[in-house]
Amino acid sequence: MSLEDLRKKIDDIDSKLVELLNERARVVVKVGKYKDKNGGPIYAPHREKAVLEKISRANTGPLPDKTLTAIWREMMSGSFFLERPLRIAFLGPEGSFSHSAAMLKFGQSVDYEAVADIRTIFNEVSKGHSDLGIVPIENSAGGGIDESLDAFVDSDVYICAEVYMAIHHNLLANCKLEDVKEVYSKPEVFAQCRKWLSDTFTGAKTIAVASSARAAQMAAEKPYTAAIGSTAAADLYGLKIVCENIEDVPNNVTRFLIIGKQDTPPTGDDKTSLLFSTAHKAGALVDVLEVFRDHGLNLANIESRPSKKREWEYYFFVDFVGHKSSEQAQKALEAAKKHCLQLSVLGSYPKNDKLL
Structure with missing residues (x-):
């Protein structure tokens, strides 16, 4: 087959995929009406787990499981939109690691609410202003996240899911490395980059702020300052990536919890x-x-x-x-x-x- 023939074949398959996706969406609308009439949460973690596991079992390649999982997560996001758009609270502003984890978990078709601190995520969910919240609970290098642990003590929310995300820290600035006088980030981020910071800076001062994305905002506004944050934050706030992957432990992973007001049925795992x-x-x-x-x-x-x-x-x-x-x-x-x-x-x- 010629290249043109192969592309025509892809176009035909794409048309069929669109038709099938919309057929699936029409069933989702019926599910939403059933839930509205009989009650039931829009987000069902046990159902999500079952669907993704079924997709992995059905996959015979050549696409890897993680590609299909990402596609299905985005379809689920669209399903939330058709049933009733979910509102997800996260530690903001945009560009934080929590924001990235939320987007990877819930996709593009839900509403996101950036809040100033972790305690507010719990309050927003508890009061019903947000359907769900995503909070960091522990890091493989730095241990437990104190703000999240403390917030559970007097909150009435439930944990309904968990997610893990690889974390790579970067030094973000609009000046040269040797000109940096102050570095902003979360305390936990400093802990995860402690050796790199001590080896790199002798005079620069580290200043703790509420989130790595807020740190990026501040570094963009003030000369001779830097932030430790994500590549997404660099893009959002117009900062250059001065040094990449500065975390002390290469396999740096953060566990996030999804909190809500619902109980989750057993799945067997x-x-x-x-x-x-x-x-x-x-x-x-x-x-x-x-x-x-x-x-x-x-x-x-x-x-x-x-x-x-x-x-x-x-x-x-x-x-x-x-x-x-x-x-x-x-x-x-x-x-x-x-x-x-x-x-x-x-x-x-x-x-x-x-x-x-």
Whole structure:
């Protein structure tokens, strides 16, 4: 076949694809009407997981799974728009890593709300101003994100999904490296680039701000300053990438949580997050952890934060593999409560270990 014949064949297939996509969309509209009449969340993480897994199983190539997953995520985004546009709150302004993660997760057809700090994301979701929020919870190099952990203590939102995204930090500026006097970014970003910063700068001052995108905004406005942020932030705010990939650990990944007001049904491959506090006595934490061990629950993560109510009291954040509705988990939670001053289930959601 000639090149022209091959292109004609592609055009014919494209026409069929458009027809099929719109046929799918008409069914989505019916789903939306059913949900509107009978109730049900627009975003269903368990359904999302099932659809993407089915697409991967059906894929025989040559397209890689990640390409088809990206296409289907965008189709799902269009489906949200047809049912009812979702509103997603993220740590702004535009160009932040949270913004990038939200776009990769939910696509182009939803509404995004940039907010000034992580606490506000929780408030917007809690008050119903946003359907969902996306918050960073931990980084493979820097550990837990304190703002997010603290916000869970007195919030009524649920975790309904998790996503992982590779993070690459860049020094952004409109001056030469040797002329930089101040560097802006989030505290966690500085922690992830600590060695590079100490090796590169002797006199430049690091200044913590609410987000890496806000840092880029400030660097664009003030001479002889730089920001550590994303390539998207550089494009948005007219900054040059002075140094690329300055993170100390090459495989730098941030885990984000999707928060909402809905519970998520079990999928058979789930994770549950808990928040609890214990009495200030020897062995209190061990007593709780032994409960999960004795009930055969695998702990995937544990973080601690000091309580702001009483001295020397801590809140612990724990993830275990499994859904809270299982008999095994129910028995473990009841037994664990006996050793806790407070225990809250923050949510059960589909387990995910694939990068966006």
